Amino acid sequence: MILTYYGHSCFLLETKGVKILFDPFITPNALADKIDVDSIEADYILITHGHEDHIADAVKIGKRTGALVISNYEVVTWLQKQGLKNCHPMNHGGTKEFEFGRLKYVNAVHSSSLPDGSYGGNPGGFVLIGEITLYHAGDTALSYDMKLLGDFFSIDVALLPIGDNFTMGVEDAIIASDFIQCNNIIGMHYDTFEVIKINKDAATFLFDNAMKALTLLNIGESIELVTD
Numbered sequence: 408m409i410l411t412y413y414g415h416s417c418f419l420l421e422t423k424g425v426k427i428l429f430d431p432f433i434t435p436n437a438l439a440d441k442i443d444v445d446s447i448e449a450d451y452i453l454i455t456h457g458h459e460d461h462i463a464d465a466v467k468i469g470k471r472t473g474a475l476v477i478s479n480y481e482v483v484t485w486l487q488k489q490g491l492k493n494c495h496p497m498n499h500g501g502t503k504e505f506e507f508g509r510l511k512y513v514n515a516v517h518s519s520s521l522p523d524g525s526y527g528g529n530p531g532g533f534v535l536i537g538e539i540t541l542y543h544a545g546d547t548a549l550s551y552d553m554k555l556l557g558d559f560f561s562i563d564v565a566l567l568p569i570g571d572n573f574t575m576g577v578e579d580a581i582i583a584s585d586f587i588q589c590n591n592i593i594g595m596h597y598d599t600f601e602v603i604k605i606n607k608d609a610a611t612f613l614f615d616n617a618m619k620a621l622t623l624l625n626i627g628e629s630i631e632l633v634t635d
């Protein structure tokens with residue numbers, strides 16, 4: 408399993424021969440200007456919520472690749488209006504089996520409107536139970552609901568927002584990692600905009616102090632994921 412970071416909350420997971428792209432926001436991201444969005448391959452595109460910084464390239468990549476686009480009902484309905492045909496709607500608490508494993512759409516405490524102001528339903532995150540159990544939290548505050556994920560899943564790696572202001576910051580992400588019972592955290596949703604710039608050394612130090620691993624990938628960097 409290979410995980411590639413394309414900046415902000417956008418990752419590509421390669422597992423079981425398929426490529427799963429999360430929250431594509433590359434073209435408008437100045438930090439990701441070295442990434443060639445037109446060369447990204449995807450079999451699935453998973454979108455946590457409707458905000459521009461999670462959906463900006465979804466239509467473009469979806470149309471080119473023919474990937475199955477998975478999000479909540481309202482986001483999927485909007486994407487279909489933009490011309491995407493291959494979509495799968497979910498909603499909170501629902502699990503569905505795909506060729507890469509089971510996928511559950513879980514709660515996030517945030518908001519969700521689409522780039523043109525349309526209603527985006529409620530925001531979420533995904534737990535992917537396949538070759539590895541991976542949690543992409545989307546944009547969220549720290550929430551007690553995360554304890555349910557810790558109780559019911561054995562999460563190997565969690566992608567958590569750490570940029571503060573719009574989502575959890577580092578301190579809350581450390582508590583979240585306790586709630587989900589996963590000490591292997593990959594940070595996201597930081598540095599992209601002025602208001603979410605973080606001190607990366609300080610963040611890593613705080614995670615170290617809590618006996619947890621925080622990985623901050625360079626944009627374009629790929630890592631191999633292994634189960635505990």
Ligand code: NI
Nearest residue numbers: 456458517546
């Ligand atoms: Ni958001």
Ligand code: MN
Nearest residue numbers: 458460461546
């Ligand atoms: Mn966001």
